Amino acid sequence: MTDMEKPWHQVVLETLKKNDIGLVPYVPDRVFTPLIKALHADDFFTTFPCTREEEAVGIVTGAHMGGMRAAVLMQTSGFGTIANAIASLVCPSQIPAIIFVSERGTLGEFNLGQALVCRTMRPVLDSLGIETHTITRHDELAFIVDRSIKQALATQAPVTFILSPLLTGGKVFAA
Amino acid sequence: MTQNPAHGAHNAKVMNRFDLTKRAVAHLKHEEAVIGGIGNTNFDLWMSGQRPQNWYMLGSMGLAIPIALGVAIAQPKRHVVALEGDGSLLMQLGCLATVAMRRPANLTMVVWDNGMYQITGGQPTASASVADIVAVARGCGLVKSAWATDEDDFERLFAAALKDGGPTLIAARIDDKPGTGTTDRDPVQIRQRFMMGLGTRK
Numbered sequence: 001m002t003d004m005e006k007p008w009h010q011v012v013l014e015t016l017k018k019n020d021i022g023l024v025p026y027v028p029d030r031v032f033t034p035l036i037k038a039l040h041a042d043d044f045f046t047t048f049p050c051t052r053e054e055e056a057v058g059i060v061t062g063a064h065m066g067g068m069r070a071a072v073l074m075q076t077s078g079f080g081t082i083a084n085a086i087a088s089l090v091c092p093s094q095i096p097a098i099i100f101v102s103e104r105g106t107l108g109e110f111n112l113g114q115a116l117v118c119r120t121m122r123p124v125l126d127s128l129g130i131e132t133h134t135i136t137r138h139d140e141l142a143f144i145v146d147r148s149i150k151q152a153l154a155t156q157a158p159v160t161f162i163l164s165p166l167l168t169g170g171k172v173f174a175a
Numbered sequence: 176m177t178q179n180p181a182h183g184a185h186n187a188k189v190m191n192r193f194d195l196t197k198r199a200v201a202h203l204k205h206e207e208a209v210i211g212g213i214g215n216t217n218f219d220l221w222m223s224g225q226r227p228q229n230w231y232m233l234g235s236m237g238l239a240i241p242i243a244l245g246v247a248i249a250q251p252k253r254h255v256v257a258l259e260g261d262g263s264l265l266m267q268l269g270c271l272a273t274v275a276m277r278r279p280a281n282l283t284m285v286v287w288d289n290g291m292y293q294i295t296g297g298q299p300t301a302s303a304s305v306a307d308i309v310a311v312a313r314g315c316g317l318v319k320s321a322w323a324t325d326e327d328d329f330e331r332l333f334a335a336a337l338k339d340g341g342p343t344l345i346a347a348r349i350d351d352k353p354g355t356g357t358t359d360r361d362p363v364q365i366r367q368r369f370m371m372g373l374g375t376r377k
Contacts, residue, residue, distance in 0.1 A: 023248060046248060048277060050241075051269025058238035058270075062210070065230065065366060066253075067375035070245070088234025092362040105273020 003142045009035035011138075012100070015145045017072060018154075021098065023063050025049075025056040026073035029102040031168045036073065053078035054085040061095045065097050069153070071098035076105050078119040079160075083124050086158065091128055096152040098153055099160040103134070107165045110173045121162070131159045136166035176294040183307045184288065184348050188325040192287045193219040193347045196258065198326065199285065199333050200224065205254065207337070208246050208373060211358075212239035212259040214294040218354030221257060228374025231358045231365050237267030240274065240284055247279040250373065253339055254281045261288040268311060271344070272376075275316030280340035283333070289349045297351065312344040320344040341363060 016024070024039050024047040026032070034159050039047040050056040053074045060070040074082075079101050090097045091166055104111075105118025115141040125132045131151065133144050145161060165171075203209070208228045211217030216239070245258035259334055264271075264286055273293045274282065289312040290303030302308055312320035319341050323329035329347055336343035359365075370376035 021268040023245075048273070050273050052267070054235070054238065055241045055267060055270050055273060057250070058235065059245040060240030060248075061238075062242035065242075065370050065375065066246040066249025066373060067370075068245075068249035085235050085238060087236060089232075092234070093366045094363055095366075150242075173286070 001072060004139060004147060005146060007034065008138060008163070009038055009084075009144050012145060013038050013042065014096065015142055015149070017042075018146065019069065019149045021069045021071050023068050024073060025059045025070070027053050027056060027075070027078050027174070029073065029075040030171055031102045031163075032073050037104075041161055052081065052099035054082045055086040057082055057090060057097060060097050061089055061093065064095050064097070071101070073100045075102045076118045076121055077114060079121050079124075086130070088130055090158050091130070094156040096156050097157065097158040098152055099158060100147055100163045101160060102168065103162050103164050104171060107170060108173065125160055131157060131161065133160070134162040136164040138167060141167065177202070177350055179259075182305075183254050183309045184322045184346065186324065187322045187348045188346045189350050190323070190326060190329070191352055192216070192289075193352070193355045194325065195287070195329055195349070196220055196223045197310045198305040198330050199256070202330070202334050202337060202361050203256075205371070207254040207256055208243070208250070209256045210243040210246065211238050212257070214260065215268065215354035216258050216260050216263075218357050222356040224342065224352070225267055226273040227368060229372075230369040232361055233360055235272075235323065235356070237263050239263065240267070240270045243282060244270070244274055244279060244300070246373070247282040248277070251281060252274070253280075254283065257282070257284045259284065259286050261286060261290065261308060262292045262300045264308065265302065265306065268315075271312050271315035274342050279342055282342045283342045285333070286340065286344065286346040287349055288346055291351065293351060293353065308346045309344065317342060321346070323347045351375055
């Protein structure tokens with residue numbers, strides 16, 4: 001099966017595995033549910049829910065220092081809670097935290113709060129100079145994630161992947 | 176501390192963080208990792224002697240235990256100790272539930288409870304009057320959680336945690352003495368030395 005024939009979450013899982021990313025703490029998200037289920041079903045991964053996103057960022061930091069590669073999954077609103085953890089821990093310590101964000105707040109959002117917190121995400125990432133890719137196209141997914149994980153590890157810098165509803169389908173609402 | 180008589184620590188002796196930090200470090204014989212929480216907690220760890228396996232947290236208040244959990248998952252054969260203050264832990268209580276769910280046998284959490292946000296001016300924490308850190312930990316599922324009643328009891332609990340495995344949480348009432356020094360504020364150097372100490376960097 002080619003990457004184009006696989007669902008997006010399978011491409012992400014396989015790219016994580018290919019890069020030996022064995023630890024994936026997360027805070028749940030509806031759109032990420034198939035990815036989270038697949039991670040739990042695969043013995044290669046140690047994956048579990050955290051109570052807060054910054055907790056997951058702390059775990060990823062400790063794991064990196066202990067020699068284990070790790071990524072974290074969260075939703076847009078969860079990213080809104082981690083500015084201090086990435087600004088005062090990840091960036092100054094040069095931790096290659098690999099952050100996947102399921103993008104809400106755009107392309108059909110119905111919750112004003114989600115729409116507003118979404119607008120805070122990119123300015124925070126930009127102000128800290130964090131490598132960020134908004135992924136909208138399935139044909140670019142594996143390339144962007146694989147190359148950017150390698151870059152993060154090689155340059156000891158965090159990377160954020162914002163997975164757009166254009167890629168994942170997003171959360172669908174009744175009009 | 177003017178405590179509720181139902182508080183689990185009401186009979187515990189008020190001790191000193193630097194003294195207990197030195198006592199804890201003296202028990203470390205197998206290159207155990209130590210994660211020092213923000214402020215006076217890591218200042219006193221720094222002043223106790225800079226072991227290569229010590230890591231000092233300069234920001235990210237509340238994340239000492241999650242960081243220690245990450246190290247414990249990555250290095251299951253190495254025991255990991257988190258040192259954390261009451262105010263910091265109250266900011267991130269959920270991490271206790273996560274630790275209980277993961278059940279890392281190689282993780283020991285020590286909580287210094289002076290009932291105040293000491294470094295910001297001594298404002299009272301909820302643990303000064305009502306919140307019982309050990310009761311919270313047990314409620315999160317951390318069965319091996321206890322107040323240290325005095326210095327000897329602290330050393331006994333700490334040695335048992337290292338020997339028998341956990342996860343274990345030990346809480347100690349401490350006085351209002353400030354940290355005995357300050358950590359060099361160089362996060363990259365701290366991280367690099369720690370990774371060399373853990374054998375994950377050359």
